[in-house]
Amino acid sequence: MQNDxxxxxxxxxxxxxxxxxxxxxxxxxxxxESGDDIIDIYTHFIQMSLxxxxxxxxxxxxxxxxxxxxxxxxESLLSYLYPHFVKKTKNGKKAVICxxxxxxxxxxxxxxADYMDILGWHTSFLGSNVPVNDLMNFIxxxxxxxxxxxxxxxxxxxxxxxxxxxxxxNYPETPVIVGGQAFHWGGYGVVNDFSNVSVVYxxxxxxxxxxxxxxxx
Numbered sequence: 001m002q003n004d005x006x007x008x009x010x011x012x013x014x015x016x017x018x019x020x021x022x023x024x025x026x027x028x029x030x031x032x033e034s035g036d037d038i039i040d041i042y043t044h045f046i047q048m049s050l051x052x053x054x055x056x057x058x059x060x061x062x063x064x065x066x067x068x069x070x071x072x073x074x075e076s077l078l079s080y081l082y083p084h085f086v087k088k089t090k091n092g093k094k095a096v097i098c099x100x101x102x103x104x105x106x107x108x109x110x111x112x113a114d115y116m117d118i119l120g121w122h123t124s125f126l127g128s129n130v131p132v133n134d135l136m137n138f139i140x141x142x143x144x145x146x147x148x149x150x151x152x153x154x155x156x157x158x159x160x161x162x163x164x165x166x167x168x169x170n171y172p173e174t175p176v177i178v179g180g181q182a183f184h185w186g187g188y189g190v191v192n193d194f195s196n197v198s199v200v201y202x203x204x205x206x207x208x209x210x211x212x213x214x215x216x217x
Contacts, residue, residue: 005031005036005040005044008027008030008031008045009044009045009048009049011023011027012024012027012028012045012049013049013052013053015027016049016053016070016073016074017053017062017066017070019069019073021073021076021077024073024077025077025080027045028041028045028077028080028081031045032081032084038081038085038115038118039115039203039204039207041081042111042115042203043202043203043204046074046077046078046111047111047202047203049070049074050070050071050074050107050108050181051181051184053066053067053070053071054067054152054181071105071107074107075107075110078110078111078114082114082117082118085118086117086118087118087119087120089120090120090121090122091119091120091121091214092122093120093121093122093145093146093213093214094121094122094123094124094142094143094144094145094146095113095116095121095122095123095124095144095145095146095147095148096123096124096126096135096138096139096142096144096146096147096148097109097112097113097116097123097124097125097126097147097148097149097150098125098126098127098128098130098135098148098149098150099127099128099129099130099149099150099151099152100129100130100132100149100150100151100156100159100160100163101129101130101131101132101156101159101162101163102129102156102159103128103129103150103151103152103153103156103159103180104128104129105128105150105152105153106127106128106150108150108152108179108180108181109125109127109128109148109149109150109180110125111203112148112150112179112203112206113125113148115203115206115207116148116206116210119207119210119214120214121210121214124138124142124144126138128150132162132163132166135163135166136166136167136170139167139170139171139174140170144174145174145175145213146174146175146176146177146210146213147167147171147174147175147176147177148176148177148178148179149163149164149176149177149178149179150178150179150180151178151179151180151181151182151183151187152180152181152182153181153182154182154185154186154187156182157182157186157187157190160178160187160190161190161193164176164178164190164193164194164197167196168194168196168197172196173196174196175196175197175198175213176194176196176197176198177197177198177199177200177206177209178191178197178198178199178200179199179200179201179206183199183201184201
């Protein structure tokens, strides 16, 4: 990360934890006007700040209230940013994105849904804590080309396995991408048990994976 971007990020993070949504927005708009693309904004500001705030909360260095405030501000910022990047042309591919059963954090999957939409995918964002049976029904009706699942809390990895088993049993040919902060603590064994499942750790990795699937007719 370049020095000017790092300085802007530090200011952005400070304003975010102080609850100053307006200043956060000003910084992001300045970065866009200076030529940053969507992956720069999402990776070096949105994603990085969420991970850092999450780690501060886990270490009891900030309160739940501050973490929730930062999350709420970030969601509103995503809504502001979306029109600056969204494309009208689509690639004809469909994706279902959600947080798994018992996962109550939805910002990560919302970020992925917005990003995929910007890349040209037709996205169906189901939110968080989606029951497996409901997800299976939605997949059956909508027949997506890819399924993306988000796991923020590590203790929800067990629910990810249940979800992947159901998907693999009913839709073994449909590729699944999983990601989220939980995978910074482990959980790789679950992914390795399924040939149609891959894990991504960044939006750049996600973009690379999606480019392969989008090129398949």
